[in-house]
Amino acid sequence: MGILVLTEPAPADDYADAVRKMAGDIPVWTSGDHPEATRVEAILAWRLKPGILPAYPNLRVLSGIGAGVDGLLHVPDLPEHVVVTRVVDPAQAVEIAQYVVAGVLHFTRDIGEYVRQQAESRWRRLPVRGASRCRVGILGVGRVGQAIANAFLPLGYPVTGWSRSSRPASNIEVVSGAGALLGFLACTDILVCALPLTQETHGLLNRARLAVLPQGAIVVNVGRGGHLVEADLRELLDSGHLGGAVLDVFANEPPPRDNWVWQHQKVLATPHIASSPARQLVAEQCVDALVRARRGLAQPNAVDRALGY
Ligand code: GLV
16 A cells, blocks of 8 residues: 555656655555555655546645645545645745745836836936835735745835635734725735645636726736736736736746736736745655554644645
């Protein structure tokens, strides 16, 4: 009985090697090994298609390779008894926060514009958009949202958070619930999406909500592409209502070459690199989840399937 690594498009062989280092005498396979389906007790994956899981009758654990497990929870044939786990990596939250600060400064300190000016050997000073005049609003105040707040606070940015359900954060004021969202957006100059993707948050950042942001606001998405209606964002960037967007995640990854995000002057687009959990930690937590399942122990990284995180 062992672990099947199905992490594609992330490199399955690399993940399998990392898991083998932690797995002792537990066999670890990739799909190319064609293990007997009855021997598969755990699967490590990023995204799954319907039709895969029912082939493994003795599956106990489905471990994700990321903090978000939306790519696993969406399959309709996920058996009820299977424990789904995500990765918890404190360093990942800090790296995401670094990315968000870099992306925001790209716009508020006009770094993109200065790169263009440098290409033309042009010396032109632009007014600084002061931190105290940029209210940062973070959607999602879990580990990642709180790390993002911790990165902005010492730089002088006012920071507040919004959570879907009532959830306090140790470092910032948080408003919660659908009823508080529009008021929150109306007071947010820098909107950072750090939510898990669930049925409730899918398409949350649509035209109606983005239009409530103040003129010149900047949108940063480090959640999932599914949170944002990209066509609505484009409309509001083009109309001049929004000042810029920092996008690390997309509805389709990678976005097609002719997708507007690649060329848009007001978009900083990156290939889902804000941060991934360390592979060694992914492997360690996957093996730990299987060992715990075998012994009937509590699963500290199990997700609540009803909540989606
Ligand atoms: C990255 O997107 C993750 O879910 O860890």
